[in-house]
Structure formats: structure tokens, C-alpha cells
Amino acid sequence: MGRKYVFDFDSTLTRVEALDVLAEMTLEGRSNREEIIEEIQKITNLGIDGDISFTESLERRIKLLNAHKDDLGPLVTELRQKISKSIESNKEFFEKFSDDIYVISCGFKEFIVPIVEEYNIPKDRVYANTFEFNEKGEIIGFDNDNVLSQHNGKIDCLKQMNLDGEVQVIGDGYSDYVMREAGIADKFFAYTENVHREKAASNADYITPNLDEFLFVNDLPRNISYPKNRIKIVLLENIHQDAYQLLTDEGFSVELIKHSLPEEELIEKIKGVHVLGIRSKTQVTKKVLAAADKLLVVGAFCIGTTQIDLEECKSKGVVVFNAPYSNTRSVVELAIGQIIMLMRSVFQRSSEIHSGQWNKTAANSREVRGKNLGIVGYGNIGKQLSVLAEAIGMRVYYYDVDDKLALGNAVKCNTLEDLLSVSDVVTLHIDDNKANKNFIGEREINQMKKGAMLVNLSRGFVVDIEALVVALKSGQIGGAAVDVYPEEPRSNGDFITGLQGLPNVILTPHVGGSTEEAQRDIADFVPNKIMDYINSGNTVDAVNFPNIRLPKQNKAHRFLHIHKNVPGIMAKINEVLAKYEMNISSQYLSTDNEVGYVISDLDKEYDKEVLKALKEVDNTIKFRVLY
Numbered sequence: 001m002g003r004k005y006v007f008d009f010d011s012t013l014t015r016v017e018a019l020d021v022l023a024e025m026t027l028e029g030r031s032n033r034e035e036i037i038e039e040i041q042k043i044t045n046l047g048i049d050g051d052i053s054f055t056e057s058l059e060r061r062i063k064l065l066n067a068h069k070d071d072l073g074p075l076v077t078e079l080r081q082k083i084s085k086s087i088e089s090n091k092e093f094f095e096k097f098s099d100d101i102y103v104i105s106c107g108f109k110e111f112i113v114p115i116v117e118e119y120n121i122p123k124d125r126v127y128a129n130t131f132e133f134n135e136k137g138e139i140i141g142f143d144n145d146n147v148l149s150q151h152n153g154k155i156d157c158l159k160q161m162n163l164d165g166e167v168q169v170i171g172d173g174y175s176d177y178v179m180r181e182a183g184i185a186d187k188f189f190a191y192t193e194n195v196h197r198e199k200a201a202s203n204a205d206y207i208t209p210n211l212d213e214f215l216f217v218n219d220l221p222r223n224i225s226y227p228k229n230r231i232k233i234v235l236l237e238n239i240h241q242d243a244y245q246l247l248t249d250e251g252f253s254v255e256l257i258k259h260s261l262p263e264e265e266l267i268e269k270i271k272g273v274h275v276l277g278i279r280s281k282t283q284v285t286k287k288v289l290a291a292a293d294k295l296l297v298v299g300a301f302c303i304g305t306t307q308i309d310l311e312e313c314k315s316k317g318v319v320v321f322n323a324p325y326s327n328t329r330s331v332v333e334l335a336i337g338q339i340i341m342l343m344r345s346v347f348q349r350s351s352e353i354h355s356g357q358w359n360k361t362a363a364n365s366r367e368v369r370g371k372n373l374g375i376v377g378y379g380n381i382g383k384q385l386s387v388l389a390e391a392i393g394m395r396v397y398y399y400d401v402d403d404k405l406a407l408g409n410a411v412k413c414n415t416l417e418d419l420l421s422v423s424d425v426v427t428l429h430i431d432d433n434k435a436n437k438n439f440i441g442e443r444e445i446n447q448m449k450k451g452a453m454l455v456n457l458s459r460g461f462v463v464d465i466e467a468l469v470v471a472l473k474s475g476q477i478g479g480a481a482v483d484v485y486p487e488e489p490r491s492n493g494d495f496i497t498g499l500q501g502l503p504n505v506i507l508t509p510h511v512g513g514s515t516e517e518a519q520r521d522i523a524d525f526v527p528n529k530i531m532d533y534i535n536s537g538n539t540v541d542a543v544n545f546p547n548i549r550l551p552k553q554n555k556a557h558r559f560l561h562i563h564k565n566v567p568g569i570m571a572k573i574n575e576v577l578a579k580y581e582m583n584i585s586s587q588y589l590s591t592d593n594e595v596g597y598v599i600s601d602l603d604k605e606y607d608k609e610v611l612k613a614l615k616e617v618d619n620t621i622k623f624r625v626l627y
């Protein structure tokens with residue numbers, strides 16, 4: 001093609017400005033170090049944005065630096081650790097196109113050459129300044145005759161190089177852009193992986209958030225087939241900021257929305273989205289999924305997943321992850337707290353005193369020690385609650401549809417009625433299966449001891465609210481703590497329930513799992529699952545999909561193929577691979593009744609036609625090339 005690639009060094013090939021790093025090193029121990037560093041950074045930026053002449057910026061910085069020849073070795077060592085992430089991961093490009101790659105920098109050859117040589121860029125293709133030293137080896141200036149020490153020196157430098165073919169400049173600063181503005185370069189790519197400079201970005205032919213994107217738009221060899229910045233993630237329902245941070249740090253384009261979206265709005269929003277993050281409110285229905293043209297993953301940043309049509313997701317090759325344990329402890333602690341508060345009628349006493357009434361009484365105030373706690377649903381939450389409740393002296397009874405091993409001294413009940421009839425407090429921790437609708441209704445309430453308490457931290461639809469209201473008014477139930485409701489609002493604001501205003505009723509707005517700890521843990525767990533799937537194809541812990549984990553292979557391509565689980569499909573996939581003479585270095589298939597998911601690691605080079613052929617294999621649901 002005869003195309004030439006001209007790279008800037010500071011904040012482009014490396015994540016930092018080298019002179020700033022040098023300053024941090026040379027000013028070590030100085031009392032005014034921070035102020036000087038700040039001043040140097042200010043001057044650097046003024047020079048980069050063209051607000052002061054570059055020569056002035058260089059002179060002023062060198063004076064402040066107080067550097068010595070001996071500092072340059074450690075500086076190079078430091079810079080080696082600070083190569084831009086996507087530059088580091090795309091060495092293949094620098095190998096294959098080494099004859100066409102140049103560095104033009106207003107930095108200094110003394111530290112640029114040793115770094116870029118490792119990327120196959122020899123010193124004769126590095127255009128940069130050189131330091132001047134005094135007899136003691138101190139850096140006292142720079143070679144003033146070098147055009148790169150002058151304002152807009154990059155223009156003259158590139159002109160003198162007289163390169164053939166199309167010249168593309170990749171850099172973060174205004175001084176890179178001016179080469180295109182002067183008509184010497186053909187295209188300017190504003191490189192924003194490390195810093196987004198408005199002046200450079202607004203003048204660019206193209207803004208490239210990393211080298212992956214640059215290589216993608218130019219169809220050049222690259223480490224990953226689809227740049228991460230092109231992967232669009234939408235996080236709804238006020239998901240913890242840490243999740244946003246993790247996913248943006250990984251290079252994805254993430255949008256954070258505070259509330260849930262109703263179906264019609266989600267149908268619009270989901271178009272072009274690769275990953276959707278939700279909590280318990282957002283309904284991911286068939287209609288939503290029909291509009292989801294790019295969707296790869298749904299992340300439920302909670303335990304429950306019945307708000308998602310898991311089967312439809314699977315049939316469309318959309319993998320769903322949740323956080324099955326992150327908020328377990330938070331729910332358990334709230335349950336314990338609520339049980340104690342109910343038994344002591346604390347909320348009534350509190351409301352009285354809030355309204356100016358002193359009512360010191362022991363009536364309806366009991367210890368939990370020695371009382372019977374009935375746990376319905378002996379899963380992750382139920383079991384942990386069992387242990388904590390015993391530790392504070394409660395006698396635990398439990399009921400579960402599955403055969404669950406009793407922890408500690410807990411007593412298993414064979415029927416729900418057995419549990420209800422013996423418990424002083426009944427607490428619900430069954431899962432969010434829709435079959436559990438009105439699981440506790442009038443009949444079950446009447447099977448409870450008179451005056452017993454009811455706690456619901458599972459799902460709102462599990463309890464018939466009207467029946468509960470009647471029982472609370474009649475005294476059949478002595479008090480209730482309710483965290484979840486059949487209908488919950490999409491965002492904070494007004495809310496009405498028949499339970500409002502009743503004595504000894506604690507109402508909370510679905511906050512069982514809403515603690516800093518739980519939300520932080522979820523914000524770490526789910527994004528890691530998402531990244532593992534996007535980056536490596538791993539589906540371990542997916543709730544609706546065959547689970548596979550295959551270690552990353554070097555010098556291989558990875559193809560992901562999701563298909564309907566029909567006889568002979570693997571043979572067809574491998575026939576295609578054989579036809580295109582691809583050597584399989586490892587392959588892993590996992591299936592369930594409906595779908596099969598196979599990861600194939602293959603030899604380095606491949607004919608792009610193979611991708612088309614694999615997509616066309618009958619019963620293919622989704623196909624993706626990772627690298």
C-alpha cells in the first residue's frame with residue numbers, strides 16, 4: 001500500500017509524559033516537589049496544546065527538572081513498565097510493518113530509542129530531540145538546531161523526511177495534528193487511550209481510543225478481532241460505580257443509567273448494545289430480546305434472574321450471569337435485625353417517641369432466645385441465617401422442596417404446615433420462581449401460631465398481601481417485616497402498599513441486598529464474568545448456558561460457535577475447519593438439551609472465507625472470533 005505510520009511517543013506509545021516521570025524521579029526528597037511537578041505538567045500541557053511555543057515549554061521544563069545523565073537509565077526502566085496497553089498487546093503489527101513505522105516526537109532520543117527498539121523501530125526511524133549535558137553530566141539544555149525543538153517543528157521534520165505514499169499520523173497532541181493541517185500528512189488519528197486532548201480530538205480525522213481501533217479501521221493485523229471500545233455496555237438500575245470503572249478500564253464503552261427502563265424504552269435502548277447490566281426490576285422479555293440485535297451477555301447484578309427470559313436468551317445465544325453469593329450475608333443480617341426488632345416491637349416504640357409519646361412498656365416485647373424460627377427455603381440465604389440465628393439462641397426449623405442437609409441443630413420439617421405450626425417467626429427465603437406466587441396466603445397464615453411474626457425478604461409475589469393485611473389487623477399475625485412487593489417502582493419516588501400504617505410492620509424498599517459491601521462485591525463479580533466471556537469465551541457460572549473454561553492460547557485464533565444441539569453439527573463445523581486446512585490446537589464442547597457451545601483454538605493464519613462458512617453451518621445461533 002505504501003502507507004507510512006508516524007507515531008508520537010509520549011502519551012501515545014507510552015501511557016505517560018516522559019519528562020513528568022523524570023521530574024518525579026529527580027525531585028525525590030525536595031520539599032516543594034509536588035509544586036514543581038505540577039508546574040512541569042502545566043507547562044507540558046501548554047506546549048502540547050500549542051498555547052505556548054514548544055521551545056519555551058522545553059526550556060522551562062528542563063530548568064525545573066534538575067536532571068542528570070545517570071537518571072536516564074532508571075527513566076528508561078520506568079518507561080518500559082508504562083507502554084500503552086494496546087501498543088503492548090499488538091507487537092505483531094510493529095513486527096510486520098516495521099519498515100513503514102516512524103516515531104516523530106518532541107521528546108528525547110536518549111529515552112525513546114531504547115524503548116521503541118523493542119518494537120522493531122530502529123534508531124534511524126526515530127526523530128526526536130537530544131539533550132545537552134555539562135561536564136558534570138547534568139542536563140542543561142537541548143540541541144537548538146534540531147527542528148523538533150522549535151515551535152511546530154514536527155511539520156518541518158516530516159517535510160524533510162519526504163516520505164512516499166499515504167502518511168498517517170497517530171498522536172495525542174496538537175503538534176501531531178498540525179502535520180496534517182499543513183498538508184504533509186494525509187490523516188491524523190487522535191490517540192486517546194491515555195489522555196483525551198480536546199484540541200487534538202476536535203481536529204482529528206478519526207479519534208482512536210486505542211491501537212486496536214486504529215488497526216481495525218485500517219484492517220491491519222491485530223491482537224483482538226473486534227476492538228473493545230466498540231463493545232457497548234448499558235448498566236441500568238444504579239449499579240455500583242466500581243462496575244463502571246472495571247468495564248471502562250478494560251476499554252469497553254459503558255453507559256450508566258440510574259433507573260430501570262420500561263419495556264418500550266428498553267426495546268429502543270437495547271439496539272446495538274452488546275452487554276446489558278440490570279438488577280431485579282428490569283424485565284428482559286421476548287420483545288426486548290427480539291430488538292437486541294447485538295446482545296451477547298446479560299449481567300444480573302443480583303441473585304434473582306426470573307426478570308430475564310432465560311430460555312429466550314439461550315435460544316438467541318445470549319449468556320446470562322448473576323451474582324449468586326455477593327449479597328447473601330447482607331440479607332441474612334437484615335433478617336436477623338428485623339426478627340429482633342419485630343419481637344421487641346421496636347418500630348412501634350420508635351414511632352411513638354417520634355410523635356412525642358413516651359411509652360415505656362414490656363408488653364409484646366420478647367427476647368429471641370429460645371424462640372422458634374421457621375426458615376422457608378434452605379438455600380444460600382436460608383442456611384446462613386440458620387447458623388446466625390442459632391448463635392443468638394433461636395431454635396431453627398426449616399422447610400425446603402429439595403432435600404437439604406440440616407446445619408447445626410436445625411430441625412428439618414417435612415411439610416410447610418409442620419413449620420408454620422411450630423414457628424414464632426416465619427422467614428421466607430425461597431427463590432424467585434414464578435411458581436411461588438402467593439405461596440403464603442390465607443390458608444398458610446391460618447396454619448401459623450396466633451401472633452407469630454412473618455418476614456419476607458424473598459420476592460413480593462410470594463405473599464398474598466391482602467391476606468397478610470387482614471391477618472395483621474385481626475392479630476393472627478403479630479407483626480411483619482416486608483422488603484419486597486408484588487409491584488415495585490422502577491425508580492425512587494412515591495409508593496403505595498396496603499401494608500402502610502399498620503402497627504408492628506417494618507417496611508423497607510427492597511434493600512435486603514443493598515449494602516456497600518454487597519454492591520461492591522457484585523460490581524466486581526459480575527463484570528469479571530462478563531469480561532471473561534467477552535475476552536476468552538468462558539461461560540463458567542452462566543445461569544442459562546453450558547459452562548466452559550478454556551485457558552488462553554498464545555499464537556492461536558479462538559472461534560466461538562453457539563448452535564442448536566442437533567445431531568451431526570460438530571462434524572459439520574469440523575468439516576468446514578478441515579476444508580480450510582485449519583489445524584485445531586484445542587477444542588472444547590459443552591451442551592445442554594437445547595444448545596451446544598464449542599470453543600476452538602486454531603492455527604495462526606486463516607482464510608477469512610472460513611468465517612463466512614462457519615456462520616452458514618445449519619443451526620448456527622451465534623459465531624464470534626475472539627483473536
Ligand SMILES: NC(=O)C1=CN([C@@H]2O[C@H](COP(=O)(O)OP(=O)(O)OC[C@H]3O[C@@H](n4cnc5c(N)ncnc54)[C@H](O)[C@@H]3O)[C@@H](O)[C@H]2O)C=CC1
Pocket residue numbers: 303304324327328331376377378379380381382399400401402429430431432433436439457458459483484510511512513514
Ligand atoms: N431482598 C433482597 O434484596 C434480596 C432478595 N433475594 C431473594 O432471596 C431468594 C433466595 O436467595 P438464595 O438463598 O440465594 O437462593 P437459593 O436458590 O440458594 O435458595 C432458594 C431455596 O428455596 C428453595 N425453594 C424454592 N421454592 C420453594 C418452595 N416453594 N418451598 C420450599 N422451598 C423452596 C430452593 O429449593 C432453594 O433451596 C432469591 O431468589 C431472591 O429472590 C436475594 C437477595 C437479595
Ligand SMILES: O=C(O)CCC(=O)C(=O)O
Pocket residue numbers: 279280301302303304305327510511513514
Ligand atoms: O437490590 C437488588 O439489586 C436486588 C436484590 C435481589 O433481590 C436479588 O439479588 O435477587
